Amino acid sequence: MTSPRNVATRPTANQLSDDSSMEILSVLSLSVRCNGAGPAGLDKLQASLSPWDKEFRAAKPKHTPSLELHVVDQQSFDIYDMKKPFNMGGTDTNEGLLSSELDWLDGQLEKLFATDFRANDDYTIPFKWNGARSRTVVLYSDESVAAFPKLVLGIQDVLSNAKQDWIIYLQTDDVQPEFAVWVYPDKVVVTHEYAGTVRSLVDSQEG
Incomplete structure (x- = not known):
């Protein structure tokens, strides 16, 4: 499993198997284990996690740099x-x-x-x-x-x-x-x- 990002939330197995939770959790990093294995839906959720650029970078520059x-x-x-x-x-x-x-x-x-x-x-x-x-x-x-x-x-x-x-x-x-x-x-x-x-x-x- 990938190293968790700086979020402490630990979703339940039911949350992971619910497609409706995917968008809500898209910015969370997960550290989840059930009886030694990831719960159903974990792989799909991990694949859906957005890179930080997508979460925090603007689609285009918002300002023009200036030394004023x-x-x-x-x-x-x-x-x-x-x-x-x-x-x-x-x-x-x-x-x-x-x-x-x-x-x-x-x-x-x-x-x-x-x-x-x-x-x-x-x-x-x-x-x-x-x-x-x-x-x-x-x-x-x-x-x-x-x-x-x-x-x-x-x-x-x-x-x-x-x-x-x-x-x-x-x-x-x-x-x-x-x-x-x-x-x-x-x-x-x-x-x-x-x-x-x-x-x-x-x-x-x-x-």
Whole structure:
């Protein structure tokens, strides 16, 4: 049997043999065993499970990536970091499914960075997560900072192709210049404190 995805639901044998349950369970990963063998209908259900791309990737890009800077005050910048979870509603009650959505997004970001950079040397995507549709990426090296415009556009491409809206908190650590921004699918949000630094990084690429 395949390894279960991050969903703890364990359907009964009756559920597995009922075709009406197939669609409901299409995004669940199963770990089921009855007397050493899978129950009737398990093979059919496993074959019907959609890949995560089908579940979480948009049919076509929803936004156009842009390096346009939006400069805001610190209070506005902090709202999704400290006060309000980004793009979370009353229907987001399936923690396992949301965790799988996060895994899918992380996988897309890792593919982007792995092209030119090494995890933990040039960048990291911290394990800690606040449960909202926002994620943190930390840049560690001069090379990754110099690639800021290219990385932002790549991140925006990932976000633009996600069904749900996500934002990325992109910051530096132990490397100069210091900055922190929110990367949206179609803009970059920065405080007045770091606006000059970020604008210089963008202009250096355009020049």
